[in-house]
Amino acid sequence: MRQNESLTGSFDWALFAVYILIMSMGVATVYSAAYDSDHPSLFSFSEVYGRQLMWVGVSLFLGLLVFLIDSDIYRKFSLPIYGFTLALLIIVLLLPERNGAKSWLGIGSFGIQPGEFAKVGTAILLSSFIGSINVKQQNVRTVLLVSAIIGLPMILIMLQPDAGTFIVFTAFLFVMYREGVTFDPIILKFVNLIPGIKFRQTWVGIHFIPIIFAIVFLCLTTLIVSHEPLLLDTFPGEEFSGYWKILISLVFFYIAAYFVMRWIFAKRDRKRAAAIAIIGFLISVFISFVVNFTFEKLPSHQRLRIELLLGIYEGENVQDGADYNRNHAMAAVGSGGFFGKGYQNASVSSVETNHVPESETDFIFCPFAEEWGFAGSLLLIGLYLFMMLRIVKMAERQRSTYNRVYAYSVAVILFYHFAVNLGMNIGFAPVIGIPLPFFSYGGSSMMSFSVMMFILLKLDSQRKDVLN
Amino acid sequence: MNFDSRKYVIVIFFVLTGLLYSIKLFYMQVVDDHWKLRAKQIAEQRREITPPRAVVFDRNGKKIVENKTYYNLMMREADMEELDTVAFAKLIGWEPEEVGKRYRAIVEGEGKTLIRETGKYDPNYRKGRSYPFIKELTQDEMSRIAPNLENFKGFREEVASMRNYPYANGANILGYLNEVSAEEVKNDPFYKGGHHIGRTGIERYYEKQFRGTKGVKYIVQSARSVVIESFEDGKYDTTAIQAPPIHLGLDVELQAYGEKLLQNKKGCIVAIEPSTGEILALVSSPSFDPNLLVGKKNISKNYPKLVNDENKPLFPRPLASEYMPGSTFKLIQALIGMQEGVITDQSGFTCNKSVVGCHNHPHPSSVTKAVQFSCNPYFYAVTRRIVQQKKKKSSFHDAEIGLNNWAKYMHSFGLGKRLDTDITGLRSGVIPDSKYYDKWYGHHMWKFSTIRSISIGQGEVQLTPLQLANVAAIMANRGWYYTPHFVKSIGDDGPLEKYRVKNKTMVDKKYFAPVIEGMRRCVHEPGGTARRARIDGVTMCGKTGTVENYIGGVKQKNHSVFISFAPMNNPKIAIAVFIENAGGGGGTWAAPTASLMIEQYLNGEVKSTAKEKRIMDAKLSNFK
Missing domain, CATH: 3.40.710.10 (DD-peptidase/beta-lactamase superfamily)
Structure with missing residues (x-):
């Protein structure tokens, strides 16, 4: 039964306030970054700040619409909504390219990027599907269906191609992890083919997602760390392969892990600690060695691409060459100092000087950090953290799995955008063009994130209605 | 199995990332000065001044190769404000459509470099760089343009020099100069597009002895205003030094x-x-x-x-x-x-x-x-x-x-x-x-x-x-x-x-x-x-x-x-x-x-x- 509450009865005002705050800061930064003295008004719709303001208006209007609709709609119509966003992704592939990719649907400068909306559609269907199954009775079919829900839009986005959005879709792995959806049934299928083995579950299958992350982390660290040769003071003039650093670190890491495990494990399990440490060490060495060896053997142009992506390129032209964008972005951020250069005073990342490309979209953090310094940057990180943690808290208070999965989807997608976008401004992440949510200029991302946010707020406000 | 504890993993992940980013930002913005210097380098403009090439005397002290001054009209797009093409064309004595044509030619052609990895030419045009819009204007031509140039932001005159041979002899000995190729610009940082290099004769053989030492002038341009000031009172500026004269055994x-x-x-x-x-x-x-x-x-x-x-x-x-x-x-x-x-x-x-x-x-x-x-x-x-x-x-x-x-x-x-x-x-x-x-x-x-x-x-x-x-x-x-x-x-x-x-x-x-x-x-x-x-x-x-x-x-x-x-x-x-x-x-x-x-x-x-x-x-x- 539906409780007779006012429309905003349990509305999460705190989350809404942070959303509005970040969006306002975004508009202000776009205004500063893209300022054109011929059109000084914030409402000049010929300029990006005027248009951004318009997108904010449109987004709030869409949000209101979303809020007026009963939240049950999204669950009932999850498949059509998903199908619709998927159809947009297919249509966009049939249209001519724009800027080297087929990611834009629209006329002239007004249009949408279906990739942004596919996130919402996928989140809705994934929530609805996971909400409908019992995770304790997972089988191959459920795993394959979950994989298909996430995989289909990923394939279509890969075809555009749009690496940034593609990567963002791996955020759903976190959601699966939280819900305990694993790849175990598939792995068991294969493992149990071996005669004499009949596992009911595998450790790898259950911890599939953390293991993937551990392996990716190990691979990236290997490439980045091995890149610089090892120089030892005791052997002046000698250059050792940078790979030794990885090897030494792994030794120390697993020795430490062994002692930690000994301390955690019960007495009878202590022998296992040694076995786990040794097996883990051997596997890690194997993986890192293969990665390093393959990288060294790659043709130079492919190596260059990887080096650029990882930000470890050290060619002659570091200052003005291939690493131009990242270098200038970091200079802009780094020159901000503690309190910044003051609003509208960015000298590196203003459009006028044009040293940082895309300073109103993907590199929006540059003008912000340059003008507001460390103080402003810390505030912005704080606001995003608050927003993400608030959503996690919100997720955990939901009664239905559907609502919880959806809330987690929103949280991790926001996290991905936040981490990658800021990361590329400060040299922690490769330069992948994805917007900073609610902050970067751009209609599609503003609208899709807002819709995503308002669906969440609506679900949350009606959480007591739903009985699972 | 209960998965509720996994929420902590996610929360910790979020918080750790925020913390890590804050630390890195603190280091970049507050502790490390490296990026501030880099930003200064980026925001300031380096204007290089190429000295005239060395003059040449014969064995009896007669000047056989000298320089005469001429002017290049330089364009820097970053400084440009809405250009009145018609008025500008009138000033330089061109047809209005020629101005646009020349601009596109610069954007597409200047600073083009061959990328070895791909074998393709990469148009290396940068709005923040100066390119010669018109080359080799005489003093007369420039004096007609210069007084009105301040109405066209992004354009300035640049003094350059060209060879002159008072005796008109020994062409095959002295050789001639022409513009550097993209390859030469890439291989030697001394040269920028539009510079001249010895192509034949002793001008080529003694290129390094002829070209002299470049001077550098640092200019800072603040963000909003287009005010240009010299950087730290010209502390880092150097003057261009012409190479010493070359005496030939030639009579x-x-x-x-x-x-x-x-x-x-x-x-x-x-x-x-x-x-x-x-x-x-x-x-x-x-x-x-x-x-x-x-x-x-x-x-x-x-x-x-x-x-x-x-x-x-x-x-x-x-x-x-x-x-x-x-x-x-x-x-x-x-x-x-x-x-x-x-x-x-x-x-x-x-x-x-x-x-x-x-x-x-x-x-x-x-x-x-x-x-x-x-x-x-x-x-x-x-x-x-x-x-x-x-x-x-x-x-x-x-x-x-x-x-x-x-x-x-x-x-x-x-x-x-x-x-x-x-x-x-x-x-x-x-x-x-x-x-x-x-x-x-x-x-x-x-x-x-x-x-x-x-x-x-x-x-x-x-x-x-x-x-x-x-x-x-x-x-x-x-x-x-x-x-x-x-x-x-x-x-x-x-x-x-x-x-x-x-x-x-x-x-x-x-x-x-x-x-x-x-x-x-x-x-x-x-x-x-x-x-x-x-x-x-x-x-x-x-x-x-x-x-x-x-x-x-x-x-x-x-x-x-x-x-x-x-x-x-x-x-x-x-x-x-x-x-x-x-x-x-x-x-x-x-x-x-x-x-x-x-x-x-x-x-x-x-x-x-x-x-x-x-x-x-x-x-x-x-x-x-």
Whole structure:
């Protein structure tokens, strides 16, 4: 039964306030970054700040619409909504390219990027599907269906191609992890083919997602760390392969892990600690060695691409060459100092000087950090953290799995955008063009994130209605 | 299994990332100054100022290469505000659509670099860089534009300099400049698009000594306002320093005189000061006015004409033309013969015209007389003795050893190898050795009788006029030479180290006397072949050459060759003259030309006006 509450009865005002705050800061930064003295008004719709303001208006209007609709709609119509966003992704592939990719649907400068909306559609269907199954009775079919829900839009986005959005879709792995959806049934299928083995579950299958992350982390660290040769003071003039650093670190890491495990494990399990440490060490060495060896053997142009992506390129032209964008972005951020250069005073990342490309979209953090310094940057990180943690808290208070999965989807997608976008401004992440949510200029991302946010707020406000 | 605890993993992940980013930001923005300096570098503009190139003086202190000022109209898009194209076009005297066309050409074409990895050209246009919008405006043109330029933001004038040649001589020596290629910009940070670089001649050889030191001016442009101020009161600015002047051994008057003598003829004159190896004149005829190849406009107008000219004025004949030396070669044969001990200065050979043709002359009873009469059979016999020394039973094997020994002597005279002269475009000539003939005839399939034409400087032997002049210098020095060179000093420094090393030939000084006496008689005694070369009051030594030559098997008019030095004792000038298809002998055209040059150089004026008129007025048939 539906409780007779006012429309905003349990509305999460705190989350809404942070959303509005970040969006306002975004508009202000776009205004500063893209300022054109011929059109000084914030409402000049010929300029990006005027248009951004318009997108904010449109987004709030869409949000209101979303809020007026009963939240049950999204669950009932999850498949059509998903199908619709998927159809947009297919249509966009049939249209001519724009800027080297087929990611834009629209006329002239007004249009949408279906990739942004596919996130919402996928989140809705994934929530609805996971909400409908019992995770304790997972089988191959459920795993394959979950994989298909996430995989289909990923394939279509890969075809555009749009690496940034593609990567963002791996955020759903976190959601699966939280819900305990694993790849175990598939792995068991294969493992149990071996005669004499009949596992009911595998450790790898259950911890599939953390293991993937551990392996990716190990691979990236290997490439980045091995890149610089090892120089030892005791052997002046000698250059050792940078790979030794990885090897030494792994030794120390697993020795430490062994002692930690000994301390955690019960007495009878202590022998296992040694076995786990040794097996883990051997596997890690194997993986890192293969990665390093393959990288060294790659043709130079492919190596260059990887080096650029990882930000470890050290060619002659570091200052003005291939690493131009990242270098200038970091200079802009780094020159901000503690309190910044003051609003509208960015000298590196203003459009006028044009040293940082895309300073109103993907590199929006540059003008912000340059003008507001460390103080402003810390505030912005704080606001995003608050927003993400608030959503996690919100997720955990939901009664239905559907609502919880959806809330987690929103949280991790926001996290991905936040981490990658800021990361590329400060040299922690490769330069992948994805917007900073609610902050970067751009209609599609503003609208899709807002819709995503308002669906969440609506679900949350009606959480007591739903009985699972 | 309960998954609720996994929420902590996610929360920890979020918080750790936020923390890590905050720490990194704190380090970047507050602790580390590196990025602040980098930002300064990015925000400030570095304007490089290229100094004018070094000026060039001749040996008498006459300025032969100078610079004149001109202006480039530079464009920097980052500074531009909405450009009134029509007004701007009017100011610079263009059609409005041309402005847009030029702008697009810059955006698409300037700073284009070849990316090795992909093999594609990458348009490297940057809004923050200055590009020349119009090049090479004269002072007059610029003075019309400059007063109104401040209305067009993003445009400024830049002073640059261009070469000017007051004497219009020696084009093939001085060389010309043109714009650097994208490859050159990439390989040497000194150059930016639109800069000039030496393309030929000494401008190319001494590019680094010519270009000087660039100056840098740092300018800071604040974000909103387009106020430009100097960075930290010019603390880091440096001034452009012009390279010190370059002095040549060249005598520009002599050079000009030589070019005049050879007008309407194809040929070369190379004059060297024997005691130093300095090149006094290097005439390549026909030549051109070097002012024709100054600046982009002139080059695009005149270069095609010069390239397509049938007389090939761009071809540096004295350096790159390989001619058979004819009888001038006999001097070296005599020297080698005596050094090898196969003849003495008193050896005589019958003028037996059955082996090689000759003219009628008294009996050559000594080296001196043989040189004086230029007796072909005599030198045939001498060279035969040099090549076939009967050290091996097989005459083929014997010839191989003898020829290679002979070639070694020739190399010691700077022949058959490229002289290390300070100019580009040099060729090595040909001194055949056993490998050379093995290729033609097969190993041990040839002997002296097969290759006998080399004895009188015909056949396979080829020399450049510069090498021939160097032979004259060797004769003057009695057995040694400094590598011929143009540059006498750069600022306070003398010539390059390699031009201070004496190169000794393999022939001892004592053997030179009889040959030189023969050269004197060529000019001064009855029966000598170069009687037309006499100058009053100067004892001259010379040797003529008459080179038979064929084009596609058809005999052409003979080349007229003469090498000479004067005065006989304490020589001041050594010279080689080569006039293509002049007809007659070496004494007819080349010898009087050389004597006029020597007279001009030694006396500063020419009294033999009839001789001068005859040479200058001659228009040879091969000249188109």
